[in-house]
Amino acid sequence: xxxxxxxxxxxxxxxxxxxxxxxxxxxxxGIFPLCFSLYxxxxxxEPTGGLKAMEYVGLSNFTFALKDAWFWKALRNTLWLxxxxxxxxxxxxxxxxxxxxxxxxxxxDGVIAVYFLPYITSTVAIAIMFNALFSQDYGxxxxxxxxxxxxxxxxxLHDVAHVKPAIAFIVFWRYVGFNTVLYLAAMQTIPGELYxxxxxxxxxxxxxxFHITLPSIKPMxxxxxxxxxxxxxxxxxxxxxxxxxxxxxxQSAMTSAVYLFREAFxxxxxxxxxxxxxxLFVVVALLTWLTNLAFRTRRGKQ
Amino acid sequence: MRGVRTFAPSRRTVLAxxxxxxxxxxxxxxxxxxxxxxAFPLVDQIVKDAIPQWQQRHPDVAINVVMRQYEDHHxxxxxxxxxxxxxxxxxxxxxxxxxxxxxxGGLSDLLQPRYGIGRYRDRFVAYAYDQAINxxxxxxxxxxxxxxxxxxxxxxxxxxxxxxxxxxQPSWDAYVDCGIKIKKATGANLIGNVKTLKDLMIRGGLxxxxxxxxxxxxxxxxxxxxxxxxxxxxxxxxxNQLEGRLETWSNEWAEAFRRGAxxxxxxxxxxxxxxxxxVAPKTAGLWRAAQLPExxxxxxxxxxxxxxxxxxxxxxxxxxxxxxxMTLDPSRQLAALRxxxxxxxxLAAQDAPMxxxxxxxxxxxxxxxxxxEAARHITATAVHKQAKFAEDAxxxxxxxVLDDGKDIKQALADAARLLELRARR
Numbered sequence: 080x081x082x083x084x085x086x087x088x089x090x091x092x093x094x095x096x097x098x099x100x101x102x103x104x105x106x107x108x109g110i111f112p113l114c115f116s117l118y119x120x121x122x123x124x125e126p127t128g129g130l131k132a133m134e135y136v137g138l139s140n141f142t143f144a145l146k147d148a149w150f151w152k153a154l155r156n157t158l159w160l161x162x163x164x165x166x167x168x169x170x171x172x173x174x175x176x177x178x179x180x181x182x183x184x185x186x187x188d189g190v191i192a193v194y195f196l197p198y199i200t201s202t203v204a205i206a207i208m209f210n211a212l213f214s215q216d217y218g219x220x221x222x223x224x225x226x227x228x229x230x231x232x233x234x235x236l237h238d239v240a241h242v243k244p245a246i247a248f249i250v251f252w253r254y255v256g257f258n259t260v261l262y263l264a265a266m267q268t269i270p271g272e273l274y275x276x277x278x279x280x281x282x283x284x285x286x287x288x289f290h291i292t293l294p295s296i297k298p299m300x301x302x303x304x305x306x307x308x309x310x311x312x313x314x315x316x317x318x319x320x321x322x323x324x325x326x327x328x329x330q331s332a333m334t335s336a337v338y339l340f341r342e343a344f345x346x347x348x349x350x351x352x353x354x355x356x357x358x359l360f361v362v363v364a365l366l367t368w369l370t371n372l373a374f375r376t377r378r379g380k381q
Numbered sequence: 382m383r384g385v386r387t388f389a390p391s392r393r394t395v396l397a398x399x400x401x402x403x404x405x406x407x408x409x410x411x412x413x414x415x416x417x418x419x420a421f422p423l424v425d426q427i428v429k430d431a432i433p434q435w436q437q438r439h440p441d442v443a444i445n446v447v448m449r450q451y452e453d454h455h456x457x458x459x460x461x462x463x464x465x466x467x468x469x470x471x472x473x474x475x476x477x478x479x480x481x482x483x484x485x486g487g488l489s490d491l492l493q494p495r496y497g498i499g500r501y502r503d504r505f506v507a508y509a510y511d512q513a514i515n516x517x518x519x520x521x522x523x524x525x526x527x528x529x530x531x532x533x534x535x536x537x538x539x540x541x542x543x544x545x546x547x548x549x550q551p552s553w554d555a556y557v558d559c560g561i562k563i564k565k566a567t568g569a570n571l572i573g574n575v576k577t578l579k580d581l582m583i584r585g586g587l588x589x590x591x592x593x594x595x596x597x598x599x600x601x602x603x604x605x606x607x608x609x610x611x612x613x614x615x616x617x618x619x620x621n622q623l624e625g626r627l628e629t630w631s632n633e634w635a636e637a638f639r640r641g642a643x644x645x646x647x648x649x650x651x652x653x654x655x656x657x658x659x660v661a662p663k664t665a666g667l668w669r670a671a672q673l674p675e676x677x678x679x680x681x682x683x684x685x686x687x688x689x690x691x692x693x694x695x696x697x698x699x700x701x702x703x704x705x706x707m708t709l710d711p712s713r714q715l716a717a718l719r720x721x722x723x724x725x726x727x728l729a730a731q732d733a734p735m736x737x738x739x740x741x742x743x744x745x746x747x748x749x750x751x752x753x754e755a756a757r758h759i760t761a762t763a764v765h766k767q768a769k770f771a772e773d774a775x776x777x778x779x780x781x782v783l784d785d786g787k788d789i790k791q792a793l794a795d796a797a798r799l800l801e802l803r804a805r806r
Binding site: 086123124125126127128130132143146147148149217237238239325328330344345346347348 | 412423458459464465481482484485487488561628633690691766769773774780781784785799803
């Protein structure tokens with residue numbers, strides 16, 4: 080049966096029709112919230128008064144955010160966590176990937192899967208598990224530390240000095256496998272002849288790693304580091320769930336993302352929270368650009 | 382962590398809520414209609430218990446109770462009010478949220494002639510009524526249950542320390558002095574979490590209409606003798622190791638009550654229901670209630686019903702009728718007291734014989750009489766828009782005083798500076 084002509088999709092329009100579901104969803108869940116938060120950043124809004132209750136206040140949300148001590152505290156926490164969880168991720172993932180690449184043949188996929196598992200596990204499940212592991216009285220981490228080093232039990236998640244390292248560890252544990260997979264994929268593209276030639280010339284595996292592997296996967300390192308910078312600065316789920324949505328004692332684990340969530344939904348200040356989110360965007364953009372710069376200059380020197 | 386949780390039990394205190402069913406507008410006579418009530422745990426139960434009585438009056442109007450967990454409920458209500466979609470016909474609100482929502486204009490003014498709550502003013506306990514009046518003089522919610530502040534103590538532990546409740550009461554300092562004796566004689570801590578002591582102390586001695594953290598003109602009140610004293614006493618409790626350092630509502634906190642490791646607790650009268658129902662039911666008969674030290678009359682939690690401004694106009698009359706039934710009918714108020722320990726805001730219910738009944742959990746003490754007395758001394762406290770932030774900021778400073786030895790004056794000045802930046806936002 081043939082469709083009547085007015086129902087037929089002309090080839091000219093077909094691509095647009097087929098791509099429209101994505102565009103529609105992206106407009107609703109991507110573009111609209113983006114524009115709305117930019118708009119809100121210049122408004123004072125008592126949300127329970129309805130949309131009509133908005134009032135234009137110019138830049139005052141931004142000046143407020145910049146003067147707010149908690150905004151800076153949250154940013155410092157974020158940077159601390161980004162460095163403490165991000166740097167070890169790459170320092171471990173690189174040699175780990177090289178080790179898996181050279182030492183496992185048949186078992187390789189299985190080994191990678193094990194390292195990748197935390198990345199695809201639900202954050203809530205991870206949080207519940209680590210809550211149990213980090214428990215002061217009955218947690219396995221304290222039990223192990225006490226057994227091996229004779230350390231006193233630490234209240235990991237409620238102690239100002241320990242909650243940040245605990246969260247950094249979880250983030251590290253979660254993403255190290257992801258980075259390993261990235262590096263492994265990059266290593267598989269390095270031609271084997273390079274290593275053969277180097278071996279013939281008498282280069283040790285150590286030198287091969289530094290002079291063949293590392294330079295060859297530099298673009299992937301750039302990619303991985305960029306993802307870590309962006310992800311680290313937007314860190315939300317782990318600290319949010321592990322501190323019951325409040326950011327921990329004395330806000331010691333309150334990242335910028337957690338703070339701006341609280342600013343909006345706990346403290347009812349959507350304008351201020353929107354302004355903070357755009358300030359955070361500026362920080363993310365700046366650091367991403369600096370990362371880019373750092374990798375480019377080094378490449379130039381070579 | 383603790384801020385919101387402090388009021389968590391008032392979920393239990395509170396009354397009911399409902400669900401939403403889309404009803405075609407204008408279809409009245411024949412088709413049955415549904416009134417949606419949004420509530421949080423225990424309030425939902427109180428409303429559900431009222432459904433049979435409601436059905437006698439309105440067999441054609443069903444009540445749909447939509448229950449969400451305490452914080453989810455209030456977040457959902459914020460969202461519903463901000464967009465004016467999926468608004469319930471009746472919304473239950475915890476006392477602190479009434480203050481937070483009151484100046485937004487999203488809730489109907491119940492003083493309008495179509496509701497006319499003003500004519501019932503004398504039937505409610507005064508502070509609970511005044512508490513729901515916003516700066517423009519509108520009344521945005523009707524009180525249903527209240528949480529008069531009270532002190533609970535383990536009589537057996539006090540006996541072993543040779544103390545009586547009158548020893549705890551003269552002043553907050555006397556209360557802490559007793560804590561030292563209790564610790565010595567029994568090993569039990571005075572209190573599970575010292576922040577509770579601070580929270581009650583900073584609520585004491587407020588002038589009418591003044592807030593805890595801000596006055597009516599948004600001036601910050603944190604850097605004041607009231608806070609100074611609460612911080613000093615909290616530090617004294619910590620230094621003498623009289624607190625369990627337990628997070629309120631945590632398992633360890635509850636376990637300490639079960640084991641008799643905590644000798645007293647401060648909070649709203651609803652705390653008795655919490656202890657009796659799940660925290661430490663086996664300690665029944667060992668507890669007694671008393672007025673707070675230094676005749677501190679404070680309100681700690683409570684529940685209100687409100688009608689959203691933009692909810693279905695055709696159902697507002699019915700919504701108000703339901704609220705009237707829940708708040709002004711003594712039998713409903715007493716049913717909530719009996720089943721959920723929700724202390725009535727309605728004076729007629731407070732004068733009912735049930736108030737004089739002995740309470741088995743308190744060893745047969747007639748404690749509700751104390752709470753009725755307290756309720757009549759309490760004055761309304763203005764809740765500032767930034768009160769929730771203020772609570773967090775003050776708690777953070779208290780932690781640095783207790784944990785890191787920060788100077789109290791400095792801590793309060795720092796908190797005040799944080800609040801000043803936001804006071805007029």
